[in-house]
Amino acid sequence: MGVFAHEYPNEAGIVRAALASSFVALLLGGVMGLIQALHRTGYVQVIDDSTYYTVLTLHGVSLAILFSIFFLVGFFQWAVTDSLDRPSEDIRFTKLWYALMVLGSIMAAVPILGGFIDQTEISADVLFTFYAPLEAHPLFYAGLAVFIIGTWLAGIDWFRSWWAWKQKNRGEKTPLRTFMVLTTMLMWYLASAGVAIAVIFFLLPWQLGLVGGVNPLLTRTLFWFFGHPVVYFWLMPVYMMWYVILPKLAGGRLFSDPLARIVFVLFLVLSVPTGIHHQYVDPGISEGFKFLAMTNTMFLLLPSLLTAFTVVASIEHGARQRGGSGYFRWLTDLPWNRPAFTGMALAALMFAAAGFSGMVNAGMNFNYLVHNTLWIVGHFHLTVGTAVALSFMASTYWFLPKITGHKVFSKRLGLVQVVVWFIGMVFMSNAMHRIGLAGEPRRTADPFYDGVTFETSLGTISELHAQIALGSVLLVVSLLLFAAHILLSWFNFADKDAPTPDTIPPALSGPEHAPAVLENFRLWTAIAIGLILLTYTLPIAAIVSGNGWFGPVTTFIGDTSSFLTGLFHAVFGVIP
Amino acid sequence: MSSGTEHEASPDTLDEPDDVWEVDIEKQIGHDEYDPVGTLSLITVYFLIIAFLWVFMYFVEFLGRGPTVV
Structure with a gap:
């Protein structure tokens, strides 16, 4: 039994490469976030208003897709190899999916960066939510497709390892970490099908001129088919950290392995048929379908609340094993001096707050209060921006020695970094929620309009803008500390012993x-598919029967599809 | 297998000096002796907070405003 980096050098190399890619995206995306926050609050404006959307796209794609997914595939590779205790079945295949993800990232990044160069027509200022009618260069869509195919192959790689393990360990339960990886990937296959169909069959042919147009509501719906469950693709690895690593760091043991498995199965079953709750104000979808999506979404609170119980109970077990007592006093017996523990615990605390703002977003009536306002941005900076990002960073302090073979540079520096992130996000996210309630819109370079004032119930709008600016500065300071710390640790500047x-x-x-x-897994996947069909078949049929698959059609392929759609209607039109 | 909740930890694998499992554990508490009352307390507080916030959001922020232009 040894250090992962020495036992599985090839796999550790892939994990390191994935993490390095992830951290590059994190740094780039974070700096873009600072530019935006200072720009829209009016403090420092180094870009034109029109360039704001290029910056916003780079921020969203870098953080929501590249940082998060590169990190989680690296983490998953470690989880599978380590928990099954077997190397990749074919390391060339492992290298292939990583290479595809890098290739896809570069392909998508080139047109986004083109938005900064006036001399070129190439651009992709379509934001992370890249549905029509916003248009990007075809390379952007092709890059995303290649990236997603890379993640699919990664899933196949892990299923292959599991299958080979299963042949030798018949009758044994799948190790918990591998179980979590496999359920997450099954969910991801279902979720990413939506965006893959949107990109391959609609957006890419549209931008290549093969079809005359698209049905915007259809591509929006397909985007959100993926756009909501993708948050669980980020969150499920975080849950794995909270279930597996956090109790150990607290000095305790996971309260219940079966409960952890049930939570992951629930996420597989319930994650996907929820996306329409992002479309409560879309006029082309009936209220009944929206109500169904709301119901599904509220059911998703169940695995998160189960997690709240299990994770807190596991941490409390650690505190009590270390001498803690009382109803609340045990909290002081936790290892708050360790960055990995403190960072993940603070991330979980923020996630509890995000749970509340998420319930507001998911309510059909409440949603009208906050839709398209900065409240939503405040919400997802608590979820992906803290629960996920801070957990990923904090867990790195525990995880990095396993894949580099030497300890991290300084625990104290790590502790400062995670606490600064938490404080920065408290300022920024709280202010965003309150500004959102005042009605200030999101996705805009300049939220100030003549004759429009935003009234807050407490404090002034300019105070809240100052809090956003301050919070964003603190977040980037934390990010730079993290980057410096990782570099110092990665190259072992402190010359520390091997862990x-x-x-x-x-x-x-x-x-x-x-x-x-x-x-x-077959049963749970089948139930998940059944729920998706129940939730999405009728809304998509209604959207397509209203405006066709491609909207107005003027090309051969478009006309062909129009003909086939007509045929579909003729056949199914006789059914009342 | 180097780690995993599915296997019993042996003392010789817990020798990382800064591992709380090695230096800080005062007593091992098993499944039947453990009563997570602290968890119940924290979750009760959380429930009360979100229940209050829900009531506030609905009656003050939502019903207290006119029609919204989204």
Whole structure:
């Protein structure tokens, strides 16, 4: 038994490469965030208003797609290899999916960066939510497709490892971490199908001139088919960290292994048929379908609340093993001096707050209060911007030694970094929520309009703008500290000894208590597909029957599709 | 297998000097002895906070305003 980097050098190399790609995207995206925050609050404006949307796209795509997904594939590769205790079945295949993800990233980045250069027509100022009618250069869509195919192959790679393990370990429960990876990837296959169809069949042919147009509502719906569950693609690895790493760092044991498995199965089943809750104000979708999406979304609170219980109970177990007592006093017996623990615990605290703002977003009536305002931006800076980003950064302090073979540079520096991030986000996100309630819109370079004033119930709008600016500066300071710290640790500037291997302690209630049906991935996937069909078939049929697959059609392919659509209607039109 | 909740930890694998499992554990608490009352307390507080916020958001922020232009 040794350090992962020495036991599995090839796999550790892929994990390091994925993390390095992730951190480059994090730094780039974070700096873009600072430019935006200072621009729209009016403090420092180094770009034109028109360039703001290029910056916003770079911010969104870098952080929401590249940083998060590169990190999680690296983390998942470690989780699978380490928990199954077997190398990749074919390391060339592992290198292939990583290479495809890098290629896709570069292809998507080139047109986005083209937006900064006036001399070229190439651009992709379409934001992270890249549905029509916004148009990007075809290379952007092609890059995204290649990137997503890379993630699909990564999933196949992990399923291959699991299958090979299963042949040798018949009758045994899948190790928890691999179980979590596999359920996450099954969810991701279902979720990413929406955006893959949108890109390959609609947006890319449209930008290549193969079809005359698209049906914007259809591409929006397909985007949100992916756009909501993608947040669970970011969150499920974080849940794995909270379930597996956090209790160990607290000095405790996971409260219940079967409960953790149930949570991941629930995410597989419930994540996808929820996307229409992003479209409550879209006029082309009936209220009934929106109500169904709201119901599904509220059901998703269940696995998150189960997680709140299990993770807190596991941490409390650690505190009590370390001598903690009382109803609240045990909180002081947690290892708050360790950056990995503190960062993840603060991230979880922020996620609890995000749970509330998420319930507001998901309510059909409440949503009208906050739709398209800065409230939404405040919400997802608590979820992906803190629960995910801060957990990823904090866990790196525990995780990095396993893949580099030497310890991190300084715990104290790590602690300062995670706390600064937390404070920065408290300022920025709180102010964003309150500004949103005052009605200030999101996705705009200049939120100030003649004759329009935004009234807040407490304080003034300019005070809140100052809080956003201050928060964003603190966040970038934290980010620079993180980047410097990772560089110092990665190249072992402190010349620290190699870490000794450590072990994740067994759960209080182990996998032997988990019912066998939880291992039936086919069953859960089939139920998930059934729910998706129930939720999406009728709305998509209604959207297409209203405006066609491609909107106004003027080309051969478009006319052909129009003909086929007509045929579809003729056949199914006889059914009342 | 180098780690995983599915396997019992052996003492010789917990030798990282800064590992709380090695230096800070006062007593091992098993499944049947553990009663997570602190978790219940925290979750009760959380529930009260979100219940209050929900009431505030609905009656003050939502009903207290006129029609919204989104």
